[in-house]
Amino acid sequence: MEAMDLRVEKMLDGIGLKILAVLQENARMSLASIGQAVGLSSPAVAERVKKLEEAGIIKGYHARIDPEAMGRSVSAFIQLTTDARHYPAVKSLAADLPEITACHHVSGEASFIMQVRVAQVADLEPLVARFSPLGQTRTAIVLSTPVDKGARVPL
Structure with a gap:
């Protein structure tokens, strides 16, 4: 395991982080x-990127789509407090519902926090109703998003 950490550490030098x-x-x-x-030739960059992909540091390449352009202008967070016996059902349901854009198992009072995108506020009610049999829900509707860094990782 130590050799893997050293290899990854070498890839994440100053140039690797810039890439x-x-x-x-x-x-x-x-x-x-x-x-x-970054001050490298194209072949050197290609080799570095390939190694970053093979190491699992780069997981993929994706288009960032504007939810509002797709008719999903309402963003909300659903907190679910539930028993551990319901965790598999929560994870499965969250994975199956396209409105759920992220599901986080968290510490604290709530068990899960789910990020949701829907067309209108009324669409939240049936969505929340799907989780209500599994525990207590609390929903917060996003009023605005003054900072959105997408899925960027601090480097």
Whole structure:
């Protein structure tokens, strides 16, 4: 395990972190452009990116879609407090519902916090009703999002 940590640590040197920062900003940037930004040739960048992918540090490349453009303008968080015996059912239901964009098992009073995207506030009621048999729910509707860093990881 120590050898793996050392290998990953070598990949995450200053240049590796710069490559990750550039890719987080724009994953469609050409290898030549990334090379210019970090001071490497295109083949060297390609090799580094390949190693970062193989190590599981880069998990994939995705389009970031505007939820409002897709008719999902209401964002909310559903907190669910439940018993451990219901955890598998909660995880399965959350995975099956397209309105649930993230489900976090958390410490504290609530057991789970789920991020939700729906078209209108009225769409929250049947969604919450799906979780109510599994425990106590509390829902918070997002009024605005002054900071949204997407899925970026602090480097």
